[in-house]
Amino acid sequence: MKMELENYKSNISNIIAGGFVTSALTIGRELGLFDTLTKLTTPVTSQHLADLCNLKERYVREWLGCMVASNIVSLDDNDDYFIPEHCKPVFGDINIIEIYPLFNAMTKDAMDCFRKEGRDGYGYEDMPTEMVDAIDGRMGDVDKLVEALLEPVLTKKESSLSNILDLGSGAGVLTRALGKRLPGAAVFGVDFNEIAINKAIAKTGSCSNVTYLKASGACLPSDWTKRFDLIVLYDVLHDLPCPSECMREVYRVLKDDGVVVISDPHVHSKHRDNIGDFGIAGMTYAISSVICLPSSMSTEGAAGNGIGWGSENRESFLTEAGWCIKDKRQIGFSMNLTCGKSH
Numbered sequence: 001m002k003m004e005l006e007n008y009k010s011n012i013s014n015i016i017a018g019g020f021v022t023s024a025l026t027i028g029r030e031l032g033l034f035d036t037l038t039k040l041t042t043p044v045t046s047q048h049l050a051d052l053c054n055l056k057e058r059y060v061r062e063w064l065g066c067m068v069a070s071n072i073v074s075l076d077d078n079d080d081y082f083i084p085e086h087c088k089p090v091f092g093d094i095n096i097i098e099i100y101p102l103f104n105a106m107t108k109d110a111m112d113c114f115r116k117e118g119r120d121g122y123g124y125e126d127m128p129t130e131m132v133d134a135i136d137g138r139m140g141d142v143d144k145l146v147e148a149l150l151e152p153v154l155t156k157k158e159s160s161l162s163n164i165l166d167l168g169s170g171a172g173v174l175t176r177a178l179g180k181r182l183p184g185a186a187v188f189g190v191d192f193n194e195i196a197i198n199k200a201i202a203k204t205g206s207c208s209n210v211t212y213l214k215a216s217g218a219c220l221p222s223d224w225t226k227r228f229d230l231i232v233l234y235d236v237l238h239d240l241p242c243p244s245e246c247m248r249e250v251y252r253v254l255k256d257d258g259v260v261v262i263s264d265p266h267v268h269s270k271h272r273d274n275i276g277d278f279g280i281a282g283m284t285y286a287i288s289s290v291i292c293l294p295s296s297m298s299t300e301g302a303a304g305n306g307i308g309w310g311s312e313n314r315e316s317f318l319t320e321a322g323w324c325i326k327d328k329r330q331i332g333f334s335m336n337l338t339c340g341k342s343h
């Protein structure tokens with residue numbers, strides 16, 4: 001019993017500690033400390049690192065103390081600091097922490113939604129505008145993600161993918177990557193958040209095959225019927241207040257032999273099946289309580305799915321709506337479904 005209590009206490013302590021260390025990770029990322037440490041080939045003193053980043057040594061030394069204690073930065077025999085070579089690739093994959101400070105600031109709004117007398121939810125357009133950029137920036141290696149998403153699709157000839165829709169495109173990180181990967185295709189990004197669409201347009205750069213449109217997924221242009229070979233909903237379906245209406249529109253605008261790629265965080269629909277999965281289920285349920293669930297509760301009669309909807313319920317929803325799941329695989333912490341029309 002005593003041991004159980006000790007383990008229980010240390011689990012909670014570690015989780016609380018993780019929150020604080022995450023804010024130190026944010027400091028390291030934002031102030032270029034990780035960038036510099038990963039580029040260095042030899043260990044450095046705190047003074048050298050501070051000088052390279054144009055920061056005050058005393059603060060950098062305090063930060064390094066946290067990093068060493070947390071096994072993120074190593075010490076050599078002279079007590080100089082380094083990140084082992086084989087660990088460096090991890091720093092290309094921690095972009096999600098960009099969301100953390102905004103997420104913390106939004107927790108108060110989410111608590112209002114928990115209260116019976118509080119509002120039901122809020123959409124992305126009501127979130128801090130910086131959230132749009134943080135979501136856009138969270139992706140890490142987006143080109144690698146596009147390859148993984150397209151792998152089950154490219155059994156079809158690449159050249160037959162001439163019209164692509166990225167639905168719920170946000171500020172367009174994936175839309176741009178799809179445009180770059182398939183330069184012969186016309187790629188459309190659609191989102192109902194005007195701020196996101198304006199940011200996407202501003203970031204378009206040289207992607208001349210990419211076009212953005214502000215529209216709800218539940219009401220796509222009437223002349224788009226059977227237009228698309230490929231439709232992507234990346235990290236979107238569980239967020240939608242109106243998933244049935246949106247998937248009906250997706251069905252309408254998809255060619256009969258077209259495919260839909262749907263990716264959402266992979267948590268199980270039954271809480272029991274997520275026991276111990278702190279890294280994916282624990283984290284994404286927390287994110288959902290503040291971001292995804294309020295979004296999917298944001299309108300009258302909303303579905304209220306959020307991430308807790310879970311992979312099993314999402315699959316049933318799709319098959320019951322007449323979709324045929326042609327491929328199913330985990331990509332990162334998401335479950336990726338490649339679907340087509342059932343005939």
Ligand SMILES: C[S@@+](CC[C@H](N)C(=O)[O-])C[C@H]1O[C@@H](n2cnc3c(N)ncnc32)[C@H](O)[C@@H]1O
Binds near residue numbers: 190217233234
């Ligand atoms: C988590 S973000 C994902 C953005 C983008 N797919 C990405 O992965 O970077 C979910 C997006 O869905 C959009 N969204 C939610 N409901 C929508 C609707 N009914 N129609 C169009 N977009 C919607 C939100 O505005 C938001 O940009």
